[in-house]
Amino acid sequence: MKKRLIATIPFMLAGCSYYNSFVxxxxxxxxxxxxxxxxxxVTQNSQKTMVHFVYDNENLSLTxxxxxxxxxxxxxxxVFWSKGDTATVYRKDTVVLDNCQLQNPKR
Structure with a gap:
């Protein structure tokens, strides 16, 4: 019985890891x-530590x-820089997307 329980622990942990990434x-x-x-x-994770977007046919993930x-x-x-309802995207210190205005902002 103990061997069977020990054998199932890795599967249970893998399930927890998958569930956390799903959430x-x-x-x-x-x-x-x-x-x-x-x-x-732009998609932003729940902790607001990462953003993802596509620019120039590249999937970008920025921390x-x-x-x-x-x-x-x-x-x-x-660099993706936002303040309030506006944002700017830079590539090597050159502005590539400017005057980005958030559409339907949450209030």
């Missing part, structure tokens, strides 16, 4: 921005970085 995916915010040139859809004001996320090349 994380379910608890994301999808933010719709309208920028100068085009729309931008939260230091910011004096607003929220700043970066992967070392791209």
């Amino acid at each position: 994380e995916r379910m608890q994301t915010d999808t933010l719709q921005y309208q920028c100068d040139d085009k729309p931008l859809t 939260q970085g230091l910011s004096a004001s607003g929220a700043r996320y970066t992967d070392g090349v791209y």
